[in-house]
Amino acid sequence: MRVLLTTYAERTHFLMMVPLAWALRTAGHDVRVAVQPKLAGTVTGAGLTAVPVGHDRDLWDLLRRTGPEHLFGVETGWPAPYDTAAMSTPDWDHVLRGYRDIAVRWHKTSNVPLITDLVAFARWWQPDLVLWEPTTYAGAIAAKACGAAHGRVLIGEDVFGLTRDHFLRLRPPGAPDPLGDWLGAYAGKYGGEFSEDMVTGQFTVDQLPASLRHRANLTHVPMRYVNYGGAAVVPDWLSTPPEKPRIALTMGLTAHDRTGGYPVDLQDVLDAVEGLDVELVATVTPETRLSRVPKGTRLVPFVPLTPLLATCSAAIHHGGVGTLASTALRGIPQLILPWDVDQPTLGARLAARDAGICIHATEATTDGIRAALTRLLAEPAFAKGAADLREEFLALPAPNEVADRLADRRHEG
DSSP states (O other), rough: OOOEOOOOHHHHHHTHHHHHHHHHTTOOOOOEEEEOGHHHHHHHHHOOOEEEEEEOOOOHHHHTOOOOOOOOBBBOOOOOOOGGGGSSSSHHHHHHHHHHHHHIIHHHHHHHHHHHHHHHHHHHOOOOOEEEOOTTTHHHHHHHTTOEEEEEEOSSHHHHHHHHHHHHHHHTOOOOOOOHHHHHHHHTTTOOOTTTTTHSSEEEEEOOOOOOOOSSSSSEEEEOOOOOOOOOOGGGGGGGGOOOOOOEEOOEEEEEEEESSSSHHHHHHHHHHTTTSSSSEEEEEEOOOOOOTTTTTESSSSHHHHHHHHTOOOEEEEEOOOHHHHHHHHHHOEOOOBTTTTHHHHHHHHTTTEEEEEGGGGGGGHHHHHHHHHHHHHOOOHHHHHHHHHHHTTTTTOOOHHHHHHHHHGOOO
């Protein structure tokens, strides 16, 4: 089977697709990954075959130029219409306005540079299956153009599917569909017509267990999350067991890459841990400015997450799905300091099952962080909740099992 994976040039999104790509490759399938040229080296560095398509475009720079409203990294949470995913009674006008804005400013900006070349490659190579990151609609367009089966690989909570559920339920007869009209225009250009699978795929690969997600009304293929963070070397000091309980601190890469900073003051976090009988390992960028480094704190620019967590008693992080899932798979309690997109929702759900504590980044204080971390280390309920969450993750099918299931999808195009 020929399998084509594609995502716009967002490195963290690609990394979450790598384990499934490996599983498909080791199952004997021919796997190619179509990305913009600047991401090709990341693809080949993961041991996969890259197909450069389109041209590079700095999505976040272009979005900033269009105005400050509804930008990731400027406002917390999701931009409209995707904020409706968590609403009990969303408003039709709000959803429609959001689609009109996002279809132009986000989805067109990230997808248009890929579409022409991606369709040309798909028509030439004739994949049996196309797998796409949930906002890389160029993948759905290419699948429609070449007649391949296709589905989404989620990189977090499915706010896109949930929002589409609300849109279809609320839409009055004859009302506009900005996203559908845009996708339909491309389908018509290549000899087809719009269908709902161009928005949400014929199926959806979901890497979160039931307690952490809210499913859209779609066909889901559950898959266990497997951590992959790129090429890495395990430092020698990780082979020595810590003398005190070790705490990992990481706030991810995305926020710093977009804004040049973190949503919480890292100095406050370091100060919160000072005085506790623990060792703190903090991964920070070299550009981070700190007034002081408390005793018992080790600063590192990067360390592979899975080997680090294997030595830790707890973790403090931003609630990004990859970090959250990697920590959950180690079965240790988590202190989540979320800020935007699905981080607050995932953090709240994790806290609800006693696998950790969630404090929104805008409300995090030195005293609050210290008190929460003290509880995580002292109260048995958190250790049990973390262990139970680990078992829930491990119960999901491994990528190798999912690769076998996806082989049966080739006839759905």
